[in-house]
Amino acid sequence: MKFTLSWLKDHLDTTATVDEIAEALTDLGLEVEGITNPADRLKTFTLARVKHAEQHPDADRLRVCTVETDEGDKQIVCGAPNAREGITVVLCKPGDYVPGIDVTLSVGKIRGVESHGMMASERELELSDEHDGIIELPSGEVGERFVDWLAENDPARIDPVIEIAITPNRPDALGVRGIARDLAARGLGTLKPRETHAVPGEFPSPITVTIDADTLDGCPVFTGRVIRGVKNGPSPQWLQNQLRAIGLRPISALVDITNFFTYDSNRPLHVFDADKVSGDLRVHRAKGGETLLALDDKDYTLVPGMMVISDDTGPESLAGIMGGEATGCTEETVNVFLESAYWDHVQIALAGRALKINSDARYRFERGIDPAFTLEGLEQATQMILDLCGGEPSEVVIAGAIPDQSRAYKLDPARVQSLVGMEIPESEQRQTLTRLGFRLEGNIAHVPSWRPDVQGEADLVEEVARIASLTGLQGRPLPRITAGVPKPVMTPMQRRLQTARRTSAALGYNECISYSFIDQACAALFGGGDGAMLENPISSEMSHMRPSLLPGLLQAAARNQARGFADLALFEIGPAFHGGEPEQQHEMIAGLLVGRTGPRDVHGTTRPVDVFDAKADAEAVLAAIGAPAKVQILRDGPDWWHPGRHGRICLGPKKVLGIFGELHPRVLEAMDVKGPAVAFTLFPQEVPLPRRSGATRAALELRDLQAVERDFAFVVDTGVEALTLVNAAAGADKALIEDVRVFDEFIGGSLGEGKKSLALSVRLQPRDKTLTEAEIEAVGRKIVEKVAKATGGVLRG
Numbered sequence: 001m002k003f004t005l006s007w008l009k010d011h012l013d014t015t016a017t018v019d020e021i022a023e024a025l026t027d028l029g030l031e032v033e034g035i036t037n038p039a040d041r042l043k044t045f046t047l048a049r050v051k052h053a054e055q056h057p058d059a060d061r062l063r064v065c066t067v068e069t070d071e072g073d074k075q076i077v078c079g080a081p082n083a084r085e086g087i088t089v090v091l092c093k094p095g096d097y098v099p100g101i102d103v104t105l106s107v108g109k110i111r112g113v114e115s116h117g118m119m120a121s122e123r124e125l126e127l128s129d130e131h132d133g134i135i136e137l138p139s140g141e142v143g144e145r146f147v148d149w150l151a152e153n154d155p156a157r158i159d160p161v162i163e164i165a166i167t168p169n170r171p172d173a174l175g176v177r178g179i180a181r182d183l184a185a186r187g188l189g190t191l192k193p194r195e196t197h198a199v200p201g202e203f204p205s206p207i208t209v210t211i212d213a214d215t216l217d218g219c220p221v222f223t224g225r226v227i228r229g230v231k232n233g234p235s236p237q238w239l240q241n242q243l244r245a246i247g248l249r250p251i252s253a254l255v256d257i258t259n260f261f262t263y264d265s266n267r268p269l270h271v272f273d274a275d276k277v278s279g280d281l282r283v284h285r286a287k288g289g290e291t292l293l294a295l296d297d298k299d300y301t302l303v304p305g306m307m308v309i310s311d312d313t314g315p316e317s318l319a320g321i322m323g324g325e326a327t328g329c330t331e332e333t334v335n336v337f338l339e340s341a342y343w344d345h346v347q348i349a350l351a352g353r354a355l356k357i358n359s360d361a362r363y364r365f366e367r368g369i370d371p372a373f374t375l376e377g378l379e380q381a382t383q384m385i386l387d388l389c390g391g392e393p394s395e396v397v398i399a400g401a402i403p404d405q406s407r408a409y410k411l412d413p414a415r416v417q418s419l420v421g422m423e424i425p426e427s428e429q430r431q432t433l434t435r436l437g438f439r440l441e442g443n444i445a446h447v448p449s450w451r452p453d454v455q456g457e458a459d460l461v462e463e464v465a466r467i468a469s470l471t472g473l474q475g476r477p478l479p480r481i482t483a484g485v486p487k488p489v490m491t492p493m494q495r496r497l498q499t500a501r502r503t504s505a506a507l508g509y510n511e512c513i514s515y516s517f518i519d520q521a522c523a524a525l526f527g528g529g530d531g532a533m534l535e536n537p538i539s540s541e542m543s544h545m546r547p548s549l550l551p552g553l554l555q556a557a558a559r560n561q562a563r564g565f566a567d568l569a570l571f572e573i574g575p576a577f578h579g580g581e582p583e584q585q586h587e588m589i590a591g592l593l594v595g596r597t598g599p600r601d602v603h604g605t606t607r608p609v610d611v612f613d614a615k616a617d618a619e620a621v622l623a624a625i626g627a628p629a630k631v632q633i634l635r636d637g638p639d640w641w642h643p644g645r646h647g648r649i650c651l652g653p654k655k656v657l658g659i660f661g662e663l664h665p666r667v668l669e670a671m672d673v674k675g676p677a678v679a680f681t682l683f684p685q686e687v688p689l690p691r692r693s694g695a696t697r698a699a700l701e702l703r704d705l706q707a708v709e710r711d712f713a714f715v716v717d718t719g720v721e722a723l724t725l726v727n728a729a730a731g732a733d734k735a736l737i738e739d740v741r742v743f744d745e746f747i748g749g750s751l752g753e754g755k756k757s758l759a760l761s762v763r764l765q766p767r768d769k770t771l772t773e774a775e776i777e778a779v780g781r782k783i784v785e786k787v788a789k790a791t792g793g794v795l796r797g
Helices: 005-011 018-027 038-042 146-153 176-186 237-245 253-265 345-355 360-365 371-389 415-419 426-435 457-468 492-506 520-525 550-562 611-624 665-670 722-730 773-791
Strands: 002-004 032-036 046-055 063-069 072-078 088-092 108-110 113-115 161-164 209-211 221-228 270-273 281-285 291-293 299-301 307-311 314-318 336-342 397-400 408-410 439-441 444-446 568-577 585-594 632-634 641-650 656-663 677-682 708-717 737-747 755-764
Touching (some): 002 005, 002 237, 005 018, 005 176, 046 072, 046 146, 063 088, 209 221, 237 253, 307 345, 345 360, 426 439, 426 457, 492 585, 611 677, 722 737, 722 755, 722 773
Antiparallel strands (some): 032 161, 063 072, 281 307, 291 299
């Protein structure tokens, strides 16, 4: 949103400087993005007078001028057709920077004749697009600064321009008057009163308007009137200067007036050429397939349900977005129909997005305008058209009714202290709201129609604090607990995730933070469905909530590989989603290894990462967050894992703590990642919390007796899993058997087809006394019996 200082002063009676206004606006929440002061780029230029102008000896279109300057007479070669003796000009000396041509001048030769500077045109000084000749001033003294002359004779040309950023909740600040209202409430001036006088109609409007019943929710009210006998020439210079200053190109008086109200009062308008309208106007929804040539010279095909304004021949305007070329105003326009309507912001946003049209009208309607100003805006624009273009107005045509959006909330002065922490007297709070346009009746505050963002009592507190300035908020220490030990601030899950983050980083992983949104294809790869699809996504690449953290890690790996970084260790901790409801969110820890491992010995050798790297790191993280040491490794993970090279870390068949393994080749191909790639995902909420709470450690258990290890080799079918043997052997004597691990596998040879040998190492740890040979033999027999019963295996001979 751009506006000039003089434009602001049309609404605000103030003596504040530009810097004071800019500081106040940012503090009020209307962040100033930039200030452009034309005087800054013109301060080096001075006035001069042409004493003589002679034809250039070698060029028909150039003149050699003798120019009187504050440094004496200078010779300047000029190609402007109006360069002649006796005129006062704007002089650019050697060393001056000319903004319009982006050149720093120096003494040069033009067709063999030296030129000491230049006489500037308006375009070369970025004052306008005029470039037919050099600037001729009606007055001024030689050597006088050009900016000083402008300040006295044409101050609008050096009017500072302020640009602010508008957040979506402040549509009222899309008009200069809304900005002035905020500054007045802050105390930087007084808001000037603005009265709207109804313009009496001199004849019935020959064009009437109707709104279809199914369109009233999108267009509650439509007002308009015919003005006949207008003269649509160039707009006055003051209006052209205001529009040019904010980056708009003046077109004609009628169009410039509508643009003026768009920025002045946040009231978009549209003017039809009444002689080009066939019959009456009708506001309705498009059936779909209709086409319209809009004012931007583009053809648009309408989508079913869009709101359009049509006459007897078909659509003539995209409602609230852009008018049609067929009924647009030109210099020959004599009779016009002026429209001022209120459009539903959601439907305007959907239509604008579907048609990919960005216009000032759409920008404002989709954020919300003041419905109560619909008729007032029509009356004010009518008066300006009559003042600048002449004509006779008809009676006002009104279809529908202005929607009632009145709201009122209780004003509790004490809530400013409880919600914001500021002490503001009640009288000051009431004065602030009154200045902002709220109507107070006792402790009830009625919200003005131009503030759709105020939706509750807390918003009243926000307005009071905003105007008072949050810079006055002072920090206060929390009350100190004088007795006892304070309760921990972090929850057990927060401490667990913090530990997992530190452990992963210590293992050599780099942390990633990726978006919680992914595209549909990636979501489908990892089991995500339409249950977690967003209704209004930011983009097509962010249409679904992520069902896993692995897509984000794989995308990061693909980007790094594309830039030459092939060996990666990445992890992320955050939420994943298996549905669209709040309870369908779960925390996850994920790690990804791609490429080769780093040097593991003094020789600096590397090797491709494998499934056991992921398993070791997953177990290390689980151990750090308190998972039990004894777990089961089971198969049958989701289909994005390699079917034969992954495992589920479980406490029983149904309680899954995590999954590790290689990722499926089709997933790597779809994510454009070059393998090998292994990963793990852990579910910290599934790790049981310790039964004992407290800060003390468990008692130290010392084992002074010698442990005994015995090895067993069993011949089993090749389809038997090693975990089955381990579990069976460990269950032979849970009191004595401390650990069982597989240390060898043999297939083929004398074992025959379909058989394999698995060797187990069993560690026995006595607790009360040293084991005798007979007791060790007894445990060995139990192990053989248990394994034989569970797998059908026999001891290898």
